[in-house]
Amino acid sequence: MSVVDYDDPQYLELEWSEESDQLSVPHAVVDRYEIRKRRYARALQIAERLEEFDEQFSVLINALVRWMHKRSDIAGGYLTMRDGSFLFAVVRTACEYDEEFEDSLSDLDIKLANDGDLNLLKVDAIGLPPASDAALSSFLDPDNTLKLPTSWRQKPTI
Amino acid sequence: MATEADHIALANKNHEALTRLAENPELFPEWITTVAFYKALQIVEAVFANQRIKSCANHTDRLDSIKVRLPEIAKHYRPLWAASTVARYLYDNDQKTPYSKFTDYLPSEKVISKIVEKRLRPIEQLAVGRLSDGAKEALQRISS
Numbered sequence: 458m459s460v461v462d463y464d465d466p467q468y469l470e471l472e473w474s475e476e477s478d479q480l481s482v483p484h485a486v487v488d489r490y491e492i493r494k495r496r497y498a499r500a501l502q503i504a505e506r507l508e509e510f511d512e513q514f515s516v517l518i519n520a521l522v523r524w525m526h527k528r529s530d531i532a533g534g535y536l537t538m539r540d541g542s543f544l545f546a547v548v549r550t551a552c553e554y555d556e557e558f559e560d561s562l563s564d565l566d567i568k569l570a571n572d573g574d575l576n577l578l579k580v581d582a583i584g585l586p587p588a589s590d591a592a593l594s595s596f597l598d599p600d601n602t603l604k605l606p607t608s609w610r611q612k613p614t615i
Numbered sequence: 616m617a618t619e620a621d622h623i624a625l626a627n628k629n630h631e632a633l634t635r636l637a638e639n640p641e642l643f644p645e646w647i648t649t650v651a652f653y654k655a656l657q658i659v660e661a662v663f664a665n666q667r668i669k670s671c672a673n674h675t676d677r678l679d680s681i682k683v684r685l686p687e688i689a690k691h692y693r694p695l696w697a698a699s700t701v702a703r704y705l706y707d708n709d710q711k712t713p714y715s716k717f718t719d720y721l722p723s724e725k726v727i728s729k730i731v732e733k734r735l736r737p738i739e740q741l742a743v744g745r746l747s748d749g750a751k752e753a754l755q756r757i758s759s
Contacts, residue, residue, distance in 0.1 A: 539675070540673060540674070540675040541675065542675045542679070551713075552713040552714050552719045552720060553719070553720060553721070553722070554698060554720050554721045554725075554729055556694075556729065556733065559693075559694035559697070560690065560694075562693070562694075562697075563689065563690045563691075563693045563694060564690070566682060566689070566693055567682050567686045567689050567690065567693075570679060570682035570683055570689075571682065571683060571686070579675065579679050581675060581678050581679075581693075582693070582697075583696075583697045583700060584697060585701065585705065586701070586705070586713065586714040586719065586720045587712060587713045587714055588705060588707040588709075588712050588713075588714040588715075589707050589709035589711070589712045591707075591709065592705060592706065592707035592708075592709065592712070592714070593705075595704055595705070596704070596705075
């Protein structure tokens with residue numbers, strides 16, 4: 458009897474590359490990353506503009522990670538899809554609602570929505586308290602979620 | 616399609632419910648947050664109707680439209696939407712995590728100040744300048 462043996466990571470985890478000073482995709486998940494990107498493009502109904510989508514998507518996820526890096530109160534960051542648009546879900550280290558955090562996330566969200574270089578992408582942002590993976594899973598589509606790096610050895614240039 | 620007056624009427628219904636809920640904030644802080652959000656939603660839709668901006672059928676499209684057309688309002692609307700989303704969808708039975716229920720995120724004694732006064736009220740203040748005179752007069756607003 459054959460046994461199917463392969464990794465099926467739900468949340469693809471990206472890394473920060475010191476060399477390129479940008480996000481990088483671990484070799485083991487490159488193919489799945491490409492699959493998910495195409496799925497995103499289809500969900501956004503821009504599959505015929507894949508090259509443009511790729512460029513904008515790269516700008517987007519780097520902007521999200523650079524924003525996270527400026528903060529010290531983030532336990533996890535995820536990019537997922539919901540209702541045909543991206544959802545940037547940020548899990549905080551502290552439980553209680555924080556006005557300054559929410560204002561900063563709103564500023565980022567509004568900036569992204571008005572960025573002409575990201576005109577193909579729709580993204581909403583939400584801050585979440587530190588709940589269990591099971592509870593957070595109601596916000597994160599397992600087939601469409603990227604886990605963004607929250608730590609790296611070298612700080613990215615802002 | 617709903618008119619500006621229709622949306623104001625719906626906002627006022629939410630206002631009435633909010634007023635009742637706020638009498639005992641410890642009972643239903645989740646619903647104070649949720650009703651505050653839906654009042655804000657109706658106010659924004661009233662602004663859209665008055666300014667002939669296309670009405671939005673879902674939260675995602677509405678958020679996107681507010682961020683582009685009404686960014687000052689979006690600054691408060693997004694956290695209100697986010698808090699109401701936590702109120703409606705995040706519950707955790709795992710006792711090992713810091714969060715298990717909504718009051719861990721927004722204690723009931725803070726829900727009026729953090730949500731109603733700091734988020735809904737500015738939306739009302741920013742929106743009235745974008746409403747017709749009749750709607751402006753009809754809208755029941757949060758008192759100081």
